[in-house]
Amino acid sequence: MQKILDILRESYPQAGTRLKYQNPFQLLIAVVLSAQSTDEQVNQVTRELFGKYSTPQQMAAVPLEELEELIKGVGLYRNKARHIKELSGLLVQKYGGAVPREFNELIKLPGVGRKSANVIMAVAFGLPGLGVDTHVHRVSNRLGLVDTKQPHKTEAALKALIPRKRWIEAHHLLISHGRAVCKARAPQCASCPLEAICPKNIDR
Numbered sequence: 647m648q649k650i651l652d653i654l655r656e657s658y659p660q661a662g663t664r665l666k667y668q669n670p671f672q673l674l675i676a677v678v679l680s681a682q683s684t685d686e687q688v689n690q691v692t693r694e695l696f697g698k699y700s701t702p703q704q705m706a707a708v709p710l711e712e713l714e715e716l717i718k719g720v721g722l723y724r725n726k727a728r729h730i731k732e733l734s735g736l737l738v739q740k741y742g743g744a745v746p747r748e749f750n751e752l753i754k755l756p757g758v759g760r761k762s763a764n765v766i767m768a769v770a771f772g773l774p775g776l777g778v779d780t781h782v783h784r785v786s787n788r789l790g791l792v793d794t795k796q797p798h799k800t801e802a803a804l805k806a807l808i809p810r811k812r813w814i815e816a817h818h819l820l821i822s823h824g825r826a827v828c829k830a831r832a833p834q835c836a837s838c839p840l841e842a843i844c845p846k847n848i849d850r
């Protein structure tokens with residue numbers, strides 16, 4: 647596994663989140679918005695959104711219809727608007743307006759699942775987290791690192807396999823590789839840096 651991460655590190659030296667944010671609260675909102683949407687779509691929406699409302703107090707007070715209008719450039723925007731309003735209110739009421747750093751608290755927030763909680767811990771606070779999105783799940787299975795059908799099982803298996811200090815890095819590298827080369831429909835095995843060691847190489 648370490649070798650795979652080392653090879654991917656060479657290929658994606660800049661791997662990291664592409665979401666734009668200035669503090670943990672903004673990252674939390676961006677992560678909630680990112681479900682079934684691209685980071686570019688999210689960044690477009692948050693540029694205007696954070697320009698107007700950038701604290702939990704402000705976000706909790708925005709009328710729902712206005713919030714929907716501001717974020718309608720991303721998918722599922724009605725649900726997301728509701729979640730953002732509710733979670734902002736919860737942050738104010740329960741956490742003094744701060745984003746909690748604990749996994750078990752983060753997943754209690756509306757619109758925040760295991761993947762998002764891991765990402766927020768890792769990216770906002772530098773705490774060990776290994777979020778499994780569709781790319782991490784697919785690439786890990788193709789590489790034979792895990793043999794799982796569900797993302798939460800992939801998360802558990804990867805966390806058992808990868809040293810804690812490399813969890814954050816592994817998350818970013820597997821996403822970068824899934825986006826650039828090991829794509830869902832047409833993996834580019836011929837140009838993959840892992841082609842010699844991957845059991846799912848379709849060109850062998």
Ligand code: SF4
Nearest residue numbers: 828833835838844847
């Ligand atoms: S060899 Fe193909 S299937 Fe394996 S990691 Fe590379 S792109 Fe993905």
